[in-house]
Amino acid sequence: MSKNSPDADVTFIAALAELLNKNDLTEIAVKREYGEKDSLDVKVVKKPPQVIQAAPVSYAPAPVAAAAPAAAPAAAAPAAVALPEDPAQHPGAVTSPMVGTVYLAAEPGATPFVTVGSQVAEGQTVLIIEAMKTMNHIPAPRAGTVKRILASDGQAVEYGAPLMIVE
Structure with a gap:
């Protein structure tokens, strides 16, 4: 250093x-x-983006006499094929401000800063990113509930990578 x-x-x-x-x-x-x-x-x-492929959706053929029910499965098809939204674009996303290693607790074996369902206050430390042997506390950008934790303990992250969702 x-x-x-x-x-x-x-x-x-x-x-x-x-x-x-x-x-x-x-x-x-x-x-x-x-x-x-x-x-x-x-x-x-930069890691290559993960490609998520939707599973093929097949429907049983509708009876010839019942034309109206055949429209219902066709209407449901777009919802079944829709890809999940990008967590980085979520309005409650906490993204990495730097390249480093994520730690969900202050030290190995300690209780994590937050878990899914935890209530957080704006500015409260939600995780740590180690960069160049410096521990950087990452604060919650707003008060709310932790809905998803997208990074795992000890995971390497890039600048801008989504780490968790706070709503």
Whole structure:
């Protein structure tokens, strides 16, 4: 780790992640020299998006004499094929402000900061992201209930990745 400000390094890494997304790249590797024996090696990698395929939907053929009931299964087809919404676009999404490793508790074996169904206050710590050996407390952006936890303990996350949903 460099002798320079960790905040400046975190800002630099966040800028690299933004550059990665803006230019539709999959990987960036940079060596930042601070002096003769002081440098920062950074590699930012974007995972390919997961493709979710809907299972094929089949319906039993409707009897020829009953034309009206045949319309009901056809109306239900769009709902059955609809893909789940992107959690990052959810209005209550808590997203990662940096690249790092997620920790759901203050230390191994400790009680998690929150669980599904927990009530949280705005600004309350909901998890920690370790970046460059610095533990960054991530606050709830608003008061509400934790509906989903999308990251697992010890998982590596990218800048902007959805971590949990608070409604």
